[in-house]
Amino acid sequence: MDKIIIRGGQRLSGKVRVHGAKNAVLPIIAASILAEDGTSIIHEVPSLDDVYTISEVIRALNVNIKYDSKAETLTVDASNLSEVEAPYEWVRKMRASFLVMGSLLARKGQARIPLPGGCAIGSRGIDQHLKGFEAMGAKVEIGQGYILASVDGRLKGTKIYLDIPSVGATENIMMAATLAEGTTVIENVAQEPEIVDLANYLNAMGARVRGAGTDTIRIEGVERLVGAVHSVIPDRIEAGTFMVAAAITRGDVFIENAIVDHLKPVVAKLREMGVVIDEEENGVRVYCNPELKCVDVKTLPHPGFPTDMQAQFMAVMLSAKGSSIITETVFENRFMHVDEFKRMGANIKIEGRSSIISGEAHLTGAKVKATDLRAGAALILAGLIAEGETELTELHHIDRGYVDIVSKLRGLGANIERHSTPVVQLVKDESEKSGEMVVTASSKASLA
Ligand SMILES: CC(=O)N[C@H]1[C@@H](OP(=O)(O)OP(=O)(O)OC[C@H]2O[C@@H](n3ccc(=O)[nH]c3=O)[C@H](O)[C@@H]2O)O[C@H](CO)[C@@H](O)[C@@H]1O
Numbered sequence: 426m427d428k429i430i431i432r433g434g435q436r437l438s439g440k441v442r443v444h445g446a447k448n449a450v451l452p453i454i455a456a457s458i459l460a461e462d463g464t465s466i467i468h469e470v471p472s473l474d475d476v477y478t479i480s481e482v483i484r485a486l487n488v489n490i491k492y493d494s495k496a497e498t499l500t501v502d503a504s505n506l507s508e509v510e511a512p513y514e515w516v517r518k519m520r521a522s523f524l525v526m527g528s529l530l531a532r533k534g535q536a537r538i539p540l541p542g543g544c545a546i547g548s549r550g551i552d553q554h555l556k557g558f559e560a561m562g563a564k565v566e567i568g569q570g571y572i573l574a575s576v577d578g579r580l581k582g583t584k585i586y587l588d589i590p591s592v593g594a595t596e597n598i599m600m601a602a603t604l605a606e607g608t609t610v611i612e613n614v615a616q617e618p619e620i621v622d623l624a625n626y627l628n629a630m631g632a633r634v635r636g637a638g639t640d641t642i643r644i645e646g647v648e649r650l651v652g653a654v655h656s657v658i659p660d661r662i663e664a665g666t667f668m669v670a671a672a673i674t675r676g677d678v679f680i681e682n683a684i685v686d687h688l689k690p691v692v693a694k695l696r697e698m699g700v701v702i703d704e705e706e707n708g709v710r711v712y713c714n715p716e717l718k719c720v721d722v723k724t725l726p727h728p729g730f731p732t733d734m735q736a737q738f739m740a741v742m743l744s745a746k747g748s749s750i751i752t753e754t755v756f757e758n759r760f761m762h763v764d765e766f767k768r769m770g771a772n773i774k775i776e777g778r779s780s781i782i783s784g785e786a787h788l789t790g791a792k793v794k795a796t797d798l799r800a801g802a803a804l805i806l807a808g809l810i811a812e813g814e815t816e817l818t819e820l821h822h823i824d825r826g827y828v829d830i831v832s833k834l835r836g837l838g839a840n841i842e843r844h845s846t847p848v849v850q851l852v853k854d855e856s857e858k859s860g861e862m863v864v865t866a867s868s869k870a871s872l873a
């Protein structure tokens with residue numbers, strides 16, 4: 426069993442570089458299969474287990490996909506796309522696999538995808554995705570654990586109002602609409618930077634998407650799309666996690682590649698706590714006084730405070746003066762990390778959708794487990810200031826979304842190491858002959 430051992434007490438300093446955004450690259454890979462011709466070359470693709478998973482989904486559709494992990498570049502040729510079913514073995518690993526539905530429906534008129542189900546943070550409905558496809562003329566049936574969507578001819582452009590600004594539904598419907606007949610207007614859409622990145626990639630492929638980043642997106646359908654070159658935006662959640670790492674250790678860290686514009690609520694709340702954040706060329710410098718103030722945070726869709734930073738903020742709140750409150754409004758079950766923090770001596774009370782976090786906690790190292798991706802990151806952050814040794818397990822969650830988090834933190838002076846079971850899991854892709862292979866984050870750790 427892989428584990429991360431952290432011995433707390435080091436103040437972090439130095440420079441760390443943020444990788445490409447997981448939540449941007451996943452929909453972009455799903456969109457790449459819309460290209461009838463030409464190759465997409467996607468740069469800044471992080472070497473993450475989730476990238477590997479969606480690559481396998483795409484490969485199962487008879488798409489040629491190669492990843493050069495050294496160059497962090499992915500090449501996709503979807504001209505031979507022939508299958509319309511995403512395999513259960515991959516979809517069950519990662520909900521975002523469901524994002525291929527819009528592209529498949531648009532390009533092949535059919536898609537058969539296993540129901541993605543809920544996960545540790547909530548039940549995670551897909552009703553808004555399906556409502557969008559149906560409004561565009563698709564017939565949607567659910568049976569034997571699968572969703573089958575089909576349309577005679579092309580999807581039809583229409584007006585769709587989302588009941589909630591779902592990130593995934595916005596992306597899935599946007600992709601479907603690129604090849605629809607006529608114009609689709611989607612209202613009350615998600616406005617996350619990852620939506621804008623997807624729109625930029627789609628437009629580079631020849632799509633006509635306008636309004637991404639606002640609450641209404643307008644897509645004029647085109648007859649065909651072709652492969653395009655694109656660079657994925659930096660991961661704002663990874664950047665935010667390192668900002669908290671600097672704050673919680675009262676360190677001084679330059680986070681290269683962080684885009685402040687994508688991190689406004691995180692920056693605002695850290696500043697409210699007393700953290701100094703200087704915008705510099707190509708990144709941010711984060712440092713602070715020994716004493717941080719308590720704050721209250723409510724998670725909301727963008728441009729509100731991101732739920733994906735909630736657990737990490739709970740960690741830094743434990744080190745602040747006074748009691749902080751976090752209200753989680755996006756997911757109904759995203760407080761699983763509270764019990765793990767308690768193992769480290771934290772005093773946190775959950776009341777409905779809010780958590781009350783007592784500050785100035787004396788944290789002590791303990792055996793804890795990552796209950797989801799960001800919970801895992803948050804427990805590492807808490808381990809950085811805990812007295813003694815923290816042992817974190819269930820690392821598959823971390824490997825989904827953080828490239829080399831252990832070596833990056835070690836580079837900043839943290840006393841942290843990963844112990845891996847000697848199972849080298851190198852998964853070779855179809856281009857094995859040419860020497861290219863997909864290396865999962867966990868396999869990389871095994872090799873380290
Ligand atoms: C791969 C990816 O980009 N994942 C992100 C994406 O997830 P994801 O796209 O799954 O998140 P959504 O914005 O769709 O979900 C937000 C909320 O809406 C609900 N909902 C969503 C769709 C729907 O049809 N019906 C419904 O009820 C969900 O259960 C959830 O409670 O946005 C989340 C919210 O910022 C982030 O935490 C995830 O990191």
Ligand SMILES: C=C(OP(=O)(O)O)C(=O)O
Nearest residue numbers: 448520521733798799826
């Ligand atoms: C919840 C997350 O991702 P996903 O939607 O892929 O589960 C996340 O990135 O924190």
